[in-house]
Amino acid sequence: xxxxxxxxxxxxKQWVGAFAGAxxxxxxxVIFPALEQRFSLxxxxxxxxxxxxxxxxxxxxMHAGAALTRRQNNQLNxxxxxxxxxxxxxxxxxxxxx
Numbered sequence: 001x002x003x004x005x006x007x008x009x010x011x012x013k014q015w016v017g018a019f020a021g022a023x024x025x026x027x028x029x030v031i032f033p034a035l036e037q038r039f040s041l042x043x044x045x046x047x048x049x050x051x052x053x054x055x056x057x058x059x060x061x062m063h064a065g066a067a068l069t070r071r072q073n074n075q076l077n078x079x080x081x082x083x084x085x086x087x088x089x090x091x092x093x094x095x096x097x098x
Contacts, residue, residue: 014053021052054085 025048029036035044054061061081066072068080 010057013056017056018049018053021055022046022049024048024052054082 022045025045026041028048029041029044058078062074062077063081064084065077065079065081068084069077071077
């Protein structure tokens with residue numbers, strides 16, 4: 001159980017970020033039709049929603065990076081925390097392309 005209110009996940013903030021990202025993705029497809037030709041509408045919307053939800057939870061990525069680096073350097077922890085999902089997605093993409 002979380003010790004304080006700050007330790008609890010803030011799902012509402014992430015949902016707002018995901019919704020805002022989805023709306024932004026839809027707007028990008030409307031403004032740039034080449035995006036819809038290169039990728040599907042659903043793909044652009046889902047990626048933008050995931051990025052929006054991730055950006056609203058940067059402190060969570062810092063905590064994940066701090067767990068691995070065991071340092072108090074916030075910039076390093078953020079880079080490591082954001083790098084882990086990117087590496088996992090890169091590996092999945094490489095495996096699916098074969």
